Amino acid sequence: MTDITSSSFVRQDLLAERPAPVKTTGFIGLVRTRLFNSPTNILLTIVGALLLWFTIVPSVRFLMVDAVWSGQDRTACLAENAGFAVGACWPYIQAKLPQLIYGFYPEAERWRVDLTMVLAVVLLLPLLVPRLPAKGLNAGLFFVAFPVVAFFLLHGGGIKGFGLSWTAGLLQLFDESIIGAGQALLSLSKTSAIAPLLWVVGSLIVLIGTAISWLIFPLTWLRDYVQVMGQPVWADFGVTAAIVSLIAFFLAGGIRTGGRALASSIATFIAIAIVIKLMGLDRGGLPVVTTNLWGGLLVTLVVSVTGIVTSLPIGIALALGRRSTIPLIRIFSIAFIEFWRGVPLITVLFFATYMLPLFLPGNFTVDGLVRALIGIALFTGAYQAENVRGGLAAIPRGQSEAAAALGLSWWKTTSLIVLPQALRHVIPNLVNSFISLLKDTSLVSIVALFDLLGSLRASFSDPKWSTPSTAFTGFAFAGIIYFIFCFGMSRYSLFVERRLNAHRRS
Amino acid sequence: MSAPIVKISGLNKWYGEFHVLRDIDLAVAKGERIVICGPSGSGKSTLIRCINALEEFQEGEIVVDGIELGPNLKHVDAVRREVGMVFQSFNLFPHLTVLDNCTLAPIWVRNIPKKDAEATAMKFLERVKIPHQANKFPGQMSGGQQQRVAIARALTMNPKVMLFDEPTSALDPEMVKEVLDTMVDLAEEGMTMLVVTHEMGFAREVANRVVFMDAGQIIEANTPREFFAAPRHARTKLFLSQILR
Numbered sequence: 001m002t003d004i005t006s007s008s009f010v011r012q013d014l015l016a017e018r019p020a021p022v023k024t025t026g027f028i029g030l031v032r033t034r035l036f037n038s039p040t041n042i043l044l045t046i047v048g049a050l051l052l053w054f055t056i057v058p059s060v061r062f063l064m065v066d067a068v069w070s071g072q073d074r075t076a077c078l079a080e081n082a083g084f085a086v087g088a089c090w091p092y093i094q095a096k097l098p099q100l101i102y103g104f105y106p107e108a109e110r111w112r113v114d115l116t117m118v119l120a121v122v123l124l125l126p127l128l129v130p131r132l133p134a135k136g137l138n139a140g141l142f143f144v145a146f147p148v149v150a151f152f153l154l155h156g157g158g159i160k161g162f163g164l165s166w167t168a169g170l171l172q173l174f175d176e177s178i179i180g181a182g183q184a185l186l187s188l189s190k191t192s193a194i195a196p197l198l199w200v201v202g203s204l205i206v207l208i209g210t211a212i213s214w215l216i217f218p219l220t221w222l223r224d225y226v227q228v229m230g231q232p233v234w235a236d237f238g239v240t241a242a243i244v245s246l247i248a249f250f251l252a253g254g255i256r257t258g259g260r261a262l263a264s265s266i267a268t269f270i271a272i273a274i275v276i277k278l279m280g281l282d283r284g285g286l287p288v289v290t291t292n293l294w295g296g297l298l299v300t301l302v303v304s305v306t307g308i309v310t311s312l313p314i315g316i317a318l319a320l321g322r323r324s325t326i327p328l329i330r331i332f333s334i335a336f337i338e339f340w341r342g343v344p345l346i347t348v349l350f351f352a353t354y355m356l357p358l359f360l361p362g363n364f365t366v367d368g369l370v371r372a373l374i375g376i377a378l379f380t381g382a383y384q385a386e387n388v389r390g391g392l393a394a395i396p397r398g399q400s401e402a403a404a405a406l407g408l409s410w411w412k413t414t415s416l417i418v419l420p421q422a423l424r425h426v427i428p429n430l431v432n433s434f435i436s437l438l439k440d441t442s443l444v445s446i447v448a449l450f451d452l453l454g455s456l457r458a459s460f461s462d463p464k465w466s467t468p469s470t471a472f473t474g475f476a477f478a479g480i481i482y483f484i485f486c487f488g489m490s491r492y493s494l495f496v497e498r499r500l501n502a503h504r505r506s
Numbered sequence: 507m508s509a510p511i512v513k514i515s516g517l518n519k520w521y522g523e524f525h526v527l528r529d530i531d532l533a534v535a536k537g538e539r540i541v542i543c544g545p546s547g548s549g550k551s552t553l554i555r556c557i558n559a560l561e562e563f564q565e566g567e568i569v570v571d572g573i574e575l576g577p578n579l580k581h582v583d584a585v586r587r588e589v590g591m592v593f594q595s596f597n598l599f600p601h602l603t604v605l606d607n608c609t610l611a612p613i614w615v616r617n618i619p620k621k622d623a624e625a626t627a628m629k630f631l632e633r634v635k636i637p638h639q640a641n642k643f644p645g646q647m648s649g650g651q652q653q654r655v656a657i658a659r660a661l662t663m664n665p666k667v668m669l670f671d672e673p674t675s676a677l678d679p680e681m682v683k684e685v686l687d688t689m690v691d692l693a694e695e696g697m698t699m700l701v702v703t704h705e706m707g708f709a710r711e712v713a714n715r716v717v718f719m720d721a722g723q724i725i726e727a728n729t730p731r732e733f734f735a736a737p738r739h740a741r742t743k744l745f746l747s748q749i750l751r
């Protein structure tokens with residue numbers, strides 16, 4: 001070594017050439033430094049390579065190399081005709097694809113399913129890309145307008161009234177059930193030992209019911225008046241639009257500041273009118289396709305999307321309820337969560353499908369799919385509640401104290417300060433539950449709903465396609481579909497997590 | 507002397523069986539700067555947290571700018587609108603930028619349009635000398651900067667009284683000065699301040715009155731000159747001898 005501490009320097013001997021140091025970058029470098037740099041790593045590398053060899057190679061052989069790609073029926077997929085040990089039988093999937101996607105949905109109406117899926121994608125994709133504008137409008141369309149449109153597209157049918165009739169009908173139903181309860185008490189009072197008490201309570205309830213019926217009389221009268229007009233739906237629509245727009249106008253501050261609210265209310269109603277007109281809802285709508293005809297991927301997506309979209313608000317409400325200082329709300333939330341977490345999903349589905357109808361009053365039926373939907377939403381909601389609670393617990397008390405000191409109410413503190421932070425903490429857990437929900441939808445096939453897996457299994461029994469590899473092909477296909485959705489969600493959640501947690505990278 | 511802007515009378519508070527605040531009487535005039543000091547656990551934080559109803563109390567009454575806050579905490583919202591608070595641990599909202607931290611309350615509590623709220627927030631951020639960091643997240647700033655943002659955030663609500671709970675005790679020594687300077691500026695503008703702090707230099711320079719607390723009660727209250735030069739109570743003397751050395 002030369003010492004260069006003095007200010008002048010003249011080289012004495014030239015340096016000889018040396019070989020380059022051992023490579024640490026590139027493929028060779030990687031192999032040296034990461035895979036074979038110690039005995040343990042050598043062993044792990046070999047084990048890993050063997051694992052890959054024994055899983056990837058047979059899969060590729062089954063799915064691609066040994067697969068049959070075309071044919072009309074089972075004969076194409078038999079070893080004696082193909083001339084080799086047949087792997088996947090893809091013509092079978094090709095032939096059954098419509099059934100796997102639509103179930104027994106009538107062929108002539110399948111465009112409705114396609115249109116719904118296209119609508120969903122068109123509304124969902126811009127919602128998922130953070131850079132695009134108008135998130136509020138987009139979310140409103142996807143979470144409020146789309147479900148309604150999707151219902152009338154997929155299920156069909158029209159409407160006989162609008163907001164006015166529905167409100168009046170609901171209030172009337174509510175009122176009738178009150179009066180009914182009162183009368184039940186009154187009739188009980190004839191035989192009971194505490195007769196006078198029952199009689200008093202019963203009369204009181206009937207009295208309240210009658211009072212309510214007088215209170216809502218203007219509404220029911222207007223409803224009946226509108227219903228006998230030539231165009232009941234449009235008359236009702238007009239009345240509803242006028243009432244709602246006026247309320248919005250005055251709530252937003254009347255002439256001075258209510259203009260915007262009025263304009264957006266009118267715009268919304270115009271949009272609703274266009275949809276009603278386009279789908280002919282006032283004239284009976286599209287032909288009804290009952291949900292027992294739905295099937296395949298359609299059911300899987302309907303169940304999982306509804307489950308995902310409804311379970312999160314349920315979970316948030318329950319998690320907040322569990323931390324509430326009001327004992328009744330807290331106890332209810334805890335009981336609810338523990339109940340739903342304590343029973344298996346299969347039990348829930350069985351109960352919803354076969355037992356619930358026995359409990360409901362005679363003429364009151366709930367569609368089978370809807371029952372399963374509610375069961376799954378509540379079940380997942382209970383799990384999401386615990387996930388959200390974990391996030392809430394991670395927020396220091398100082399955060400809500402600071403918000404309170406600034407004068408924010410409990411609702412604003414919760415929705416602006418606490419929840420946004422809590423949910424960011426638990427994105428992985430939330431998505432974990434979504435993924436397991438998506439896969440659990442396959443359980444609905446045990447209550448006579450034919451989801452993707454159910455349709456697949458139904459198709460196994462077709463003798464036209466019965467070959468040794470049919471079942472394997474089918475399950476491989478279903479597996480790939482589930483994997484695409486789950487993997488997609490997982491990657492997207494990672495992206496969201498990184499983006500939302502930008503503030504933590506200091 | 508004009509009517510006090512904060513008047514605490516007969517305040518008593520218990521944590522379960524533990525009597526934390528005992529018969530506190532304190533009146534603060536408009537524009538007055540009060541420094542509260544005392545040993546750890548003496549109830550200083552609890553006292554000033556009672557003033558904006560972050561803690562409830564069992565007996566007594568607090569009147570802030572004519573608004574009465576009794577044990578049932580009825581006028582909480584009205585009181586909180588008059589009182590700003592700065593915490594030892596800043597408590598900025600980490601998921602919001604500095605600017606959003608400062609505009610959140612004006613927008614959501616006072617219903618001020620976003621544009622105006624941002625203009626006001628920038629004005630206050632300039633006053634605490636960090637306007638160019640408005641778009642950073644709190645986690646990307648030093649402790650001193652965060653505490654100054656917290657002060658600006660409280661000021662955007664135009665409080666009549668500012669409460670400080672040990673605003674500098676979580677800070678490195680070189681950052682203490684920048685926060686104290688901000689507080690001195692604020693005092694010079696005539697803000698009514700109640701400051702819990704162990705910064706005796708600040709107390710000497712800025713305070714009109716120093717209040718010494720121990721075991722949940724006010725032991726001694728006096729002008730800083732008298733308080734430091736001639737403490738009267740034995741407990742005060744002991745405390746001062748320990749911290750001034």
Ligand SMILES: Nc1ncnc2c1ncn2[C@@H]1O[C@H](COP(=O)(O)OP(=O)(O)OP(=O)(O)O)[C@@H](O)[C@H]1O
Binds near residue numbers: 526544545549553
């Ligand atoms: N939530 C609580 N429950 C029970 N006791 C409490 C609670 N908060 C505070 N205390 C007690 O009340 C007393 C006063 O606490 P406080 O925080 O007001 O003290 P302090 O004077 O601010 O002390 P420091 O200088 O350490 O901040 C302490 O003895 C503390 O242990």
Ligand SMILES: [Mg+2]
Binds near residue numbers: 550
């Ligand atoms: Mg304290």
